[in-house]
Amino acid sequence: MAIQKTQAILLAKKEIRQTSCIVSFYTKDFGKIKGLIKGVRGKQAVFGLYLQEFSVYDIVYYEKKHRDIHTISECDFKQAFRALNSSFERRLWAYYALELTDRLTPLEDKNAKVYELLLDTLNSLNTGQYVDKAIIAFQIKFLEYQGYMPQLESCVNCGGKLPQDARFSVRLGGLLCAKCFSADIQSFGATQGAVFSMKKLVQTQFSDMPRISIGEKLRDEIAILLDRFILYQTGEHLKTKRFIQNVIASEAPACR
Secondary structure, three states, X not given: OEEEEEEEEEEEEEEEOOOEEEEEEEEOOOEEEEEEEOOOOOOOOOOHHHOOOOEEEEEEEEEOOOOOEEEEEXXXXXXXXXXXXXXXXXHHHHHHHHHHHHHHOOEOOOOHHHHHHHHHHHHHHHHOOOHHHHHHHHHXXXXXXXOOOOEOOOOOOOOOOOOOOEEEEOOOOEEEOHHHHHHOOOOEEEOHHXXXXXXXXXXXXXXXXXXXXXXXXXXXXXXXHHHHHHHHHHXXXXXXXXXXXXXXXXXXXOOO
16 A cells, blocks of 8 residues: 655545545646545544635545545645635636546546646636636646647548638537538537637647737637537536536526
């Protein structure tokens, strides 16, 4: 039974028994892990209120070979993104980033880029800077780092050159040229501006995000494209995404 130590971002927790939780962490050195952590609830809680969302911890766990759930023996608070509590919208998007990571990452598959991406995204949402671009950038970079990135450089069906305004196939995972539109009758339009912006965001560091200009219309187009593609990959709506959509719908002015 190996003892491992690493930094970790809390993705999700599920209360069990009277004092324990099953937790999902995305770690810097081992990717996503799940673990049993005791003493986090009740009057005698060892970790008390420190086991909270949008936080980074130094954890120590006993790695159980051929088991999905390890035993976490130490969980020391390191950093919190507390300003998220002051904004309902930014808090929801932070939950979305954590849920998507938890849903589409396999256990114990190290990916340092995903860990740093989560930190950058939470920091951006925490400060309230370029929130819309931050979420789109998170989605695109996450897909790229996890090997889900749709094909945007050439036709996904024949490999040929793309027209100025191609069509996007969720099922095939990329853009279609004019002669291949029939390969997926459910494909939909993707403008050259949206495709260029997505490719640009993949290459742009979060620190350089303020320099990227994406108009509201393009952001909306990219958001729809990514939502449909991610839905296809997950097989069902993420709970946080569905909630966000319901909130947006309830706040929209009634049609006259």
